[in-house]
Structures are given as C-alpha cells and as structure tokens.
Amino acid sequence: MDAIRVENLVKTFNGFTAVNSISFSVSEGELFGLLGPNGAGKTTTINVLATLLRPTSGKAVVAGFDVSVNRDGVRKSIGVVFQEPALDSRLTGRENLEFHTMMYGIGKAERRRRIDEVLALVELTDKAGTLVENYSGGMKRRLEIARGLTHRPKVLFLDEPTLGLDTQTRRHIWDYIRKLNEEAGVTIILTTHYMEEADFLCGRIAIMDNGSFAAIDKPSVLKDTLGGDVVSLELEGNPALFIEELGREDWIKRSNLHDGVLSLTMEKAERRIPDLVMRAQQKGLNVSSVNLHKPSLEDVFLQYTGRTIREQEANASERNRTMMMAHGRRLR
C-alpha cells in the first residue's frame, strides 16, 4: 500500500498558487525528499498533507485516509516536525514529550517507557529536566524529532530538519533519520533546500520549483540522466561561435550557458579539457577558469529549471514578500 498518494493537488492563497497540481505517491518505508528553493511550495505541501491547510482542489491520501475527509485518521497516523520550532519553551523537555503523548492518548506506563526510549535515541536523557528555553538550536531540533516519534507514526514529515544547524549536528540528525527509516521502518517525507542532504538521505526525490514538480526519481538516476561529468568554463568574450562549433560534437551530451559560465556534460571530461581550452582560444575567447566535477543535484536542478537553486531562492523571497504584503492588506 502507498503511504501517501497525491493527485493533482492544488493550494492557492488569495489567487497566489503555492502548489500547482502536483501528483506523486510514496510507498511504505520509503524516504522521500522534496527538494527545492525556499518558496517552492514544499512547506505548503507538507501542511496540506498534515491537515493544517485544506487543499484548494485535488486529492491527497495519507496512510489510507483522505486529508479532506478523515482528518483525525490522518492526524493519528502521522508525526510532524515543523520548520519553525513548535515547542513550549516554558516547559522542560520531558514535559513537552508528556504533553504530546497525552494528546495522543498513550497510557501512563507506556508513556514513560516511550519517552525514556526516544530521549535516549536523541541523547537528551540528561537534559530532560531542563526548560526548553535553555536548549540550543540543535537540542530543540532533536527533541522535536524525538517528539514526532513517541506516538509511533506510520508517516513522519520533516520540514527542513537541519535548517540553521551546524555541520556536526546536521550529521547527527542525518544519522537519526536514516536509523529511523531503516530500523523502525517509518515512512519519511522530508523537505530540504540542501542538495547534499537530499542526496545523502533520500531514496527518491522530487525537484520542486514554483509550486510544481520538475522531476521525480532516485538521486542517482537524476544525476545519470545528465550523462557524465560536468565541465564549467568561465569565458570572456562572445561564446556564440564556440557553442555553435561544440554543438556539432556528439561527445558533448549537453551544454548550458549561464552567467558567462558554459557548462558542458560529457564522459571522461578530464581528457577533453585541454582540447576545449584550445578551441575556445582559437575562437578568440579568454578562458578565465575551468572546473570539472561529477554531476550533483545542483546540476540536475539547473538542468530542469534553467536556474541554480540560489537564484531561485532570491526570486522566491521576492515573491513571498509581495504575497505577504497582499496578505497583510487583507487582514487589516
């Protein structure tokens, strides 16, 4: 059975389309990622699946329950770790977990056992009696992940689980997430705008941009579709003739000119570089830098959306601002 099935899901806010007719399904036990810049619609998608927002149109089924019809059914089956912290900072770590487990109707003995268990899992046993306002960012995040697990959800949503954390904590949390997925068999949907996170963790990812999916597959497959290594040449001068000439070579699988940087995809790139540089010079171009790298999800993103994720982010925050202003006007 599919843990999640989404068909033509649309969510609009006052005429702004945050999620534009996406469809996908996630099987039980999968670790699925939504990768995209801020403002791509990832959080909105999660909020709809977690019953915090109602879909404008389309259908979403989580753990066998329709999010528009059987909301309590969905709520019982899921755990959510939100992007923004959702802890009561005036309570201790343990009290936060107790609140949660009681809300989910877990009996007293079982409650205690599970709380101890998850606290140990995220290594917060020592800090359980400390007020959450005295926790560091990483500790709060770990406590939230622990909380999302206490009621043994079938599906766990993690919205940007490592946003704003240092590298070491991030590594830790990646390990927890993997362990959860592999050992406890929890289906996990996570959103991220970190390429390496999606690459490291997810069995399958959907690249999300402007509210819709640009591609959906295993990270390795997405990277393979690019066909080999990527050589980026930073050029000075007009590259039109050079690109035209390269267009006739069949060993170049793909080319993409972006901001004066020409990215070429090919096999055995290290052997082609001298030739490429020479030809560029013959066409009167000055090559100011050369970069060779194995394809990353960043390249995949560039390939599918025509932009880098950072540029998309700048755009999206612009869009968000306009949206928020419209929103503010409505409320006043």
Add this chain to the structure above:
Amino acid sequence: MTIHWTAVYVLWRREMTRYLRAKSRIIGSLAMPVFFLAFLGLGFRRMAIPGLESGSDYIGFLAPGIIGMTLLFSSSMQGMSVLWDKEFGFLKEIMVAPVSRVSLVLGRIAGGATTSMIQAFLILGTSMAMGFRPRGVTALAFSLVFMLLISFTFIGLGLVFASRMKDMQGFGIVMNFIIFPFFFLSGALTPLENFPWAIRAFSYADPLTYGVDGLRAVLVGQSSLPVALNLALMVISALIMILLGAYFFEKSEGA
C-alpha cells in the same frame, strides 16, 4: 461530537504549570487591582459617594468591583495565550494532534478559568485584609458561581479576538479600547445610577455590569438589580460568549 478528556486535562495542566512558573506574571497581574483597591479604597473611605446608601463603606462597594475587574482582565488574557502559542509555533503542535477541536477549546477554557479564579481569590483575600467583610461562608461559596460566569464570558471574548488576530500587538490595542470600557461601564468603581442615561444604556449592554452587581448582591447584600436577574443574564452571556469563542477558534485554526 467527541470530547477527549485527556486532551482537556493536559491542556489545563500545561496552563497551570506555566502559570505557577511565571511568578512575575502573577505578581504583575495582581499589581493593578491591588493598587485600585488600596488607593481608591483608602482614598474614598471617608467620602460620601452619591448613590451609595449612607453608612455603607466604600470598600464593601469597591471590593466586588475589583474582583470583577481581575476576572475581566485575567480571563480575556487567555486569548493572549492563544496568540502566544501562535507566535512561538506551539499552536501547530496542538493543531495536528488527533483530538477534536472542541476538546482544545475546553482545555483553553478550563485553564483560563482556573488561573483567573486563583487571581480573583488572591484579590478577595487582599480586600479582606483591608477591611472588606463578606456576609459569610455561604455568600463566598455562592459568589464562586458569579466569578465563574464572568470568567467564562470573557474567556469567550478573548478567544474571539485571538482567533481574528495575527499577533500580540493587536491584542494590546483591543485591551485598551474594548476591555477598559467594559470595566468602567460596569459600575465596578461607582454606582451606575450616577451615570447619565446615555452611558447607562451602554452599561446595561456590558455583561460585567451584571457580574459585578451579582457579586455585590451575594457578598454584601446590596445590588441595583435582583440577584436572580443578574444570574440569569450572566448564564446567558457566558453561554453566548463561549459558543462564539469556540466557533471562531475552530474556524480560524481548523482551516
């Protein structure tokens, strides 16, 4: 509609834990009513207030009014705790829990009513230390009913405002422009009979008027309206406000 009593209980318990931990909040919220009691009570002690029966002391008139005021402020502040949760993200944790929205509203009401009753009792104690003499133990017990009804009414109001608002700043404005008029119009400080008719009309639209008058009737045996009428009107207003509060709360957050 199902009510999840564990959820109601845990929401109530959270409110208690937070309340008891915020010592400064307790003291801060008691400061104003205590100042009112002290300065008005002592200042007007020897003055003849028009509309008050001669021979009755002002503290006997004032204390029920200040108890009403304490309930008004602390109960409508319950709306603030909803906004607080919204601001600090905890509301999401509550909203994704598999419990009926009615249980969430009941939990909020239970928590708010308990904290405001504690506040009201602290003020009652303070006023007794300052010379206020209620008629007896049964009077005190009966006054609980009025206190609860006042509390329910204004928790409902607080929930209505909190549901319509995005942040805590707006709530401060509401407090100044809506809650204060409720207080002054209620006749908590001065007899209603002293107001011109145009203002009295507003006073009679203010539920706190009946709450304070009812408290006076019960605690000191003086009131401008019959106790039964005060009680009936307070029951109605509490019911209406709670239902309105629940309706708006559900609508805004269940979306």
